[in-house]
Amino acid sequence: MFGLFSFSKIIVTAALIFAVWYGFKWLGNRQEIQKQAARDRVRKGGRRAARQPIDDDIEDMVQCPDCGAYVADNGRHKCG
Numbered sequence: 001m002f003g004l005f006s007f008s009k010i011i012v013t014a015a016l017i018f019a020v021w022y023g024f025k026w027l028g029n030r031q032e033i034q035k036q037a038a039r040d041r042v043r044k045g046g047r048r049a050a051r052q053p054i055d056d057d058i059e060d061m062v063q064c065p066d067c068g069a070y071v072a073d074n075g076r077h078k079c080g
Contacts, residue, residue: 059072059073059074060072060073061073064077064079066079067079
């Protein structure tokens with residue numbers, strides 16, 4: 001019963017090794033799925049993409065010589 005290499009000890013050890021190996025494999029796949037989902041969110045305009053300004057939306061502001069208000073430099077300002 002207390003022998004060094006009994007059949008039950010070998011089976012239990014093999015089962016433990018298999019369970020640990022399969023657990024690490026499952027965790028690795030899960031992390032890869034989460035990373036891929038994060039990449040897809042960024043590609044579709046997720047949180048990171050929303051933080052980065054788009055250069056086309058930026059306009060210079062100039063002071064109106066009539067009223068002194070700062071308006072976009074596109075010439076469409078009417079003083080009221």
